[in-house]
Amino acid sequence: MNLQQLYYFKVVAEKEHYTRAAEELMISQPCLSYSIAEIEKELQAPLFVKEGRNVRLTKYGQVFLEHVTAALESLDTGKEKVRELLCPDRGRVTLAYMGAVNTDFVSRLVSGFVEEEGNSGIKFEFRRAGERDAKEALKNTHCDLLFGSYQGDTRLEFRKIYEDRLVAIVSHYHPFSLRKKVSLPEIAAERFVAFEQGTGSRQYIDDLFEKGEIKPNIVCEVVDGVMITSIVASNLGVSVVPQMYGAPYYNVKALDIEGADVKRNMYMIRNKDGFLSPVAKKFLDYVIEHIFI
Numbered sequence: 001m002n003l004q005q006l007y008y009f010k011v012v013a014e015k016e017h018y019t020r021a022a023e024e025l026m027i028s029q030p031c032l033s034y035s036i037a038e039i040e041k042e043l044q045a046p047l048f049v050k051e052g053r054n055v056r057l058t059k060y061g062q063v064f065l066e067h068v069t070a071a072l073e074s075l076d077t078g079k080e081k082v083r084e085l086l087c088p089d090r091g092r093v094t095l096a097y098m099g100a101v102n103t104d105f106v107s108r109l110v111s112g113f114v115e116e117e118g119n120s121g122i123k124f125e126f127r128r129a130g131e132r133d134a135k136e137a138l139k140n141t142h143c144d145l146l147f148g149s150y151q152g153d154t155r156l157e158f159r160k161i162y163e164d165r166l167v168a169i170v171s172h173y174h175p176f177s178l179r180k181k182v183s184l185p186e187i188a189a190e191r192f193v194a195f196e197q198g199t200g201s202r203q204y205i206d207d208l209f210e211k212g213e214i215k216p217n218i219v220c221e222v223v224d225g226v227m228i229t230s231i232v233a234s235n236l237g238v239s240v241v242p243q244m245y246g247a248p249y250y251n252v253k254a255l256d257i258e259g260a261d262v263k264r265n266m267y268m269i270r271n272k273d274g275f276l277s278p279v280a281k282k283f284l285d286y287v288i289e290h291i292f293i
Contacts, residue, residue, distance in 0.1 A: 001042050003075075005035045006068050009047065012036060013065050016054045090121035091279030096129045096137050098148035099225055100201045101266060102244045105162060106147055113286045122279055130199065138271045144280035146269040149200045158267040161291055165243050166205065166262040169228075169252040171235035177253040184209060184240075184260050188216040191237035196223040205240050208260055226250070 008025060012032065015021040022029040040047050047061035057065060085091045097106060110124050129137055129146070137143040138156065150158060168187050170176045176186070188209060194216070195202035202221075209216055219237055222228050228239050229250040246254025268287055270276065276284065 001039050005039055007072065008032055008035045009039055010065065010068055010072060012048065012055065013057055013061065016056060018055065086277050086279065088278040088282050089118055090123075091277060092123045092125060093145070093277075093280045093283050094125040094127065094143045096127045096143035096146045096148075098129065098146075098200055099195075099223075100149060100164070100199075100242045101147045102162070102164065102242070104244070109161075109287060109290075110283075112290065113283055116286070119282075122283075138269065138274060141271075141275055144270070144276060145284060148267065148269060149204070149264065150267060151269070155272055157270050157272045159269075159288065160265045161268050161287065162266050164264050164266050166208070166240050166257060166264070167243050167246045168238060168240050168255040168257050169232050169246050169250075170238045170255065171233055172251070172253055173235045174238065174253070176238070176255060179255060181256045181258045183258045184212050184214055187238055187240060187257070188214045190217065191219045192216040193228050193231050193237040193239040194218045194221050195225070195228070195241075196221045199223065201225070201242060204264060208240070208262070212260065 008021070008027075011025055012018060012021040015024065018029055018032060022032045025032065036047065043060070043064065045060040046058050047064060048055040049058050095106065095110075097103065106126075113119055114122060114124075127137065127143055129143075138146055147161070168176075168182050170182075176182055176190075195205065220231070222231065225241055225245045228241060229245050229252050231237060232239050233251040240257070243254070246252065268284075270284070
């Protein structure tokens with residue numbers, strides 16, 4: 001049986017008359033009778049019994065009608081929710097972000113967008129994602145837009161949103177805390193707390209050390225930048241992190257890194273061939289308009 005046949009069955013059950021049901025459905029009565037017969041054939045049970053010119057549901061039809069009604073109502077609800085998601089004035093935008101992204105920056109973008117006239121009813125969903133997960137989320141439309149570093153994937157479109165830089169962080173108890181700058185060789189000689197292998201930040205930092213032909217003394221690997229700051233704040237090691245993790249509320253001392261190119265671009269990313277809802281396109285256009293890219 002198919003969805004159309006279920007809808008036909010529901011109308012016949014409501015009208016209790018094949019001719020009137022066929023008129024409402026704007027189909028022929030033989031076509032309607034055939035559809036009901038096909039359902040009964042599949043269920044192997046009679047759904048209606050004749051009473052003069054009318055029809056009544058059998059006990060099997062009554063049970064079936066309860067579930068058909070619930071299923072059709074659920075589908076109608078689903079269609080309405082999809083329409084709401086697509087509505088440019090009250091839909092939902094799902095944003096994914098990689099760990100190295102300055103979430104304060106993204107939050108300010110969203111705040112500015114929502115404050116504009118006509119956007120107050122739009123909802124946002126934020127999801128944190130690793131590099132591989134982020135690509136899959138874009139591919140499967142589980143997120144509309146992604147904020148992160150360059151991925152080198154021709155299927156993706158990248159728009160620069162800001163320039164980030166790396167800093168060294170140390171505990172306030174570490175001798176380096178009395179300084180403003182430190183070199184990569186000096187950092188590498190200390191107990192080094194690294195990002196976990198496979199993360200975008202780890203690859204970028206590894207490349208920095210390799211360019212200087214330096215091998216850091218890695219004592220532990222951590223997937224999360226906040227956890228790295230906690231370890232460093234406890235004076236268990238030093239690290240190199242995106243600038244946002246050097247903020248005062250992380251209780252670490254941030255130092256400039258001498259003799260190395262520590263700048264990198266961060267991007268707003270979308271799937272070139274992927275579907276973008278009207279409300280997500282509205283946010284994309286807002287970002288493009290309000291940021292020098």
